[in-house]
Amino acid sequence: MRIRFYNARILTLDNSFDIISGELWVNNGKIEYIGDKKKDMPIFDKTINVENNLLMPGFKNAHTHSAMTFLRGYAEDMPLETWLNERVFPSEAKLEEGDCYNLVRLAMLEYIEGGITSCMDMYAFEEETVQAAEDIGMRVVLSDPMNDFSSSISRQEELYKQFNGGSELVSKVLGFHAVYTTSEPLLKELAAIAHKYKAPVYTHCSESESEVQNCIKEHGKTPVEYLNDMGIFDYGGAIYHGVHLTDKDCEILKQKNVSVVTCPSSNLKLASGIASVAKLAEMGINVGIGTDGPASNNALDMFREMYLVSTLQKYLLKDASAMPAESVLKMATVGSARAMGLNDCDCLRKGKCADIIMLDLKQPDMQPENNIVKSIVYSASKKNIKMTMINGNIVYMDGIYYIGESLDNIFAAATQTAERLKGGKVL
C-alpha cells in the first residue's frame, strides 16, 4: 500500500520544531519520502489532499492499563484504599478469558481517535491485548505485570520470546507490577533474566509517598535504590510515575539510562502528587508521558496529559516560563517512543514507521496560527485529530474508524463484560 499526502504542512520532530510545506509518501508501512512535490512520482494506491493541515508523529502513550475501561466511572471520588479494595480488586477477580479482548478494544478506539498510535500496556491476559491490537491495527508494547499473585518468571520469559520478533505491531519488555507487590526473590530472578537477555525492565515506581516510606522501612532504601542494588536497571528501562524521587534516585536513573514515564492526570486524581518533570529533563533523564489506565484518569487523551505536564511544572516552580510547549510535545512523541523502545516510530523521517497523525488546523482552538507547536500543547484537543495512521494503515479519518468492526459491537461487548465484572451492581 503506497499513499501520497500532498498540500501538507509537516512537523517532523526530527531534531527540529520547524514546520515544512510539502509532501509525505508512505510505502509498505514506512515513510518513503518527505519533501517538495516531485516531477517523477510512483503510482499510488491512495492520494490524500491534506489541505494545508498538519502531519506529525502520532502520540505514544508510554503507560496504560487498557483493559481497565470497565472501571471508568464505577470507582470515583473514593479514598485510595476503598477504591482498590472495594471496587478494583473484587471486579478484577472476576475476569475471565475473552474479557480483556473486549475491554482493550474499547480503549484502543479512544487511542486512535485521540492520535495515539502506540501504547505501552501493563495487564494480565496479554494474548488478548495482542489479539485486540492485531484486529484494530494498534501498535502495542507489552510491559509485564508480574507480581507475587499473578504471572511468574517462566511465563514472563516465555511471553517475552513469543511476542518479540513476530508481529510488526507487537513487542514485549520485561517488567513487574511494583516493589510492594513483588517479593525480593522474584525480583532477583527477574534481574537474572534481564541480564540474560541484556534487556531493560519496566515497573510502577515511587508513585505515592507511602510506597517510598514503606520501602525505606522494610529495606532501608528507596524503591529506586532497592531495585538498582539488585541489578534490575543494569540494561535501562523505565519507571512509571516517579512522583517521589530523591536526588540520589535521579542520579541512579540518569546513570542507568532509565526513563521516567510521567502520568500527571492520574497522579492528581489519586492525590499522589506532582512529579518533578522539569528537573528530570534538565538532568538529561529521558521523560515519556502516559495516560495511566481509565480507572484512574479517566480519559486516554494525550492532549490532557501534555497540558498538565507543562502547566503543573509552571505551578510547582512558580515560573510561567518553566517547561515550554516544545519540550512537552517532544516528550509525548520522541521521549515516549524512546522509553518504549520504539526507536523507529519516534519522528517523521525516511525509513521510519508510518505512525502519523493529521491535525485539523481549521478549528477555532488552532486559530489564529500564531504558533502551531504552542497551540498543539496549550489549546488543541482530540477534536483536532483528523486522521490517525499506524504502520502505514489509516485506522481513523474524519470521524470514521477503519477497524473492521462496528463501534456498536465493541461498545456492547465492553458493556456486557463490565456489567458482569461489577456483579450487576450499579452505583
Place this chain on the structure above:
Amino acid sequence: MRIRFYNARILTLDNSFDIISGELWVNNGKIEYIGDKKKDMPIFDKTINVENNLLMPGFKNAHTHSAMTFLRGYAEDMPLETWLNERVFPSEAKLEEGDCYNLVRLAMLEYIEGGITSCMDMYAFEEETVQAAEDIGMRVVLSDPMNDFSSSISRQEELYKQFNGGSELVSKVLGFHAVYTTSEPLLKELAAIAHKYKAPVYTHCSESESEVQNCIKEHGKTPVEYLNDMGIFDYGGAIYHGVHLTDKDCEILKQKNVSVVTCPSSNLKLASGIASVAKLAEMGINVGIGTDGPASNNALDMFREMYLVSTLQKYLLKDASAMPAESVLKMATVGSARAMGLNDCDCLRKGKCADIIMLDLKQPDMQPENNIVKSIVYSASKKNIKMTMINGNIVYMDGIYYIGESLDNIFAAATQTAERLKGGKVL
C-alpha cells in the same frame, strides 16, 4: 420556533443528578415541557431524535476575555512581566474599532463547539462584543473592565443602562479590572453607583500572591477587605480567581453573598497557584468556573476546567475523595449561572431559557456507561458535544455551525486582525 427532542436522556441538574428518559420541548426560546411522551402534542417546527444521547444545561463560562484570541500562541512560556509588558500591552495598544468584533467571534465559535452557552466577558469595545453575540447567537454578560486607564464611571453607567433590559442575549454588570489598576477615588465612585442601582460588582481579585501582598503594603488590608470596607460588595457580585484568600476574606465573601469564579487552567499556566475551591464550597460560598481568556489558558474549554477543579483539590488536600464530580458539574452550570446573574439559564425546567447541549454518549470515552455524571467530568471532551442550543436556537450540531457566516471568513478576519496587532512580527 417550537422544537421537540425525543428518545432523550435528560440530566436536568434541577436540584438532582438523576437522569430521566423522555422528551424535552422548546418553544420560543424557553423550555416548554420535560417528561414522558404525550399523546396530545402541538405542531413542531422541528423534531429531533436524540437517539438515547444526553440533554443537559449548557456550560456557563463565568470569566473570560473573549477578544484576546489574537494572543493565543503568541505570548507563551514567558515570565509574567515579560508576557504583559512585551506582548500583551503593546499589542492591545494597537486595537482599533472593529478588531474586537473579529476576535470575539472566533472565541464564540469555540464556546459553542464546546457546549458553552453563555460567557461573562470583561474587555473594552463592549458594543462590538454585543454585536458579535447577536450575530453568532451567543448569550453574554458584560463585566465592566474599568480601570484608571480606560473607561470611566459615566461610561460604565451609560453602558449599564444601555445593555440591560434590551436584547434577550445580552446583560451587563458593574465592575472594574482589579485593585492594582484602579485608584481608590474611582472605586468609591463605583461603590456609589452599586448602591444607587443596588447592583452586584465584579472584578479580578486575589489572583496572585504579589497582588495581595502589595495591597496589604499599600492599604493595610487584603484586596477583599479593602473592597468590602468601601462598600463595593454590599449587593454581592463575584471575584474572579480568588486564589489567595484569607479566612477573613472567605467570611466576608460568604456574608456579602459574593461568588468566587475559579479559573484553574489559567492559574496553573501563569503560576498563580490553586484556589481552595473545596473549602469555599464547604463554607457555602457559591463557586462558578471560568476559562479566563485565550491569552492565558489557552483553550476555551469547560471540560478542561472541570477536570482541573476536581483533581487539583484532590491533589491539594491529598484526598482522592475530595471535590466529587457532581459538585464540579454543578459549579460549571448552576454555580456559574448564579454568579453571572443568569438565574433563568441554570438548569433544565419548564419556563427556563432553552440553553441546552446534547452530549454524544456513543463515543469511546463515555463507554461503558457506568456513571454518566462522573464521565462528563472525568473523561468527556468537547468532541462529545453533539449540539448546542442557545435561547432556543441551535447554533451548532454534528460539527456544523449555524451562525450565518462561514468559519473561513471568521478565521480570516481574526487572523488579519491578529497580524496587524502583532505588528507583522512572528515569533
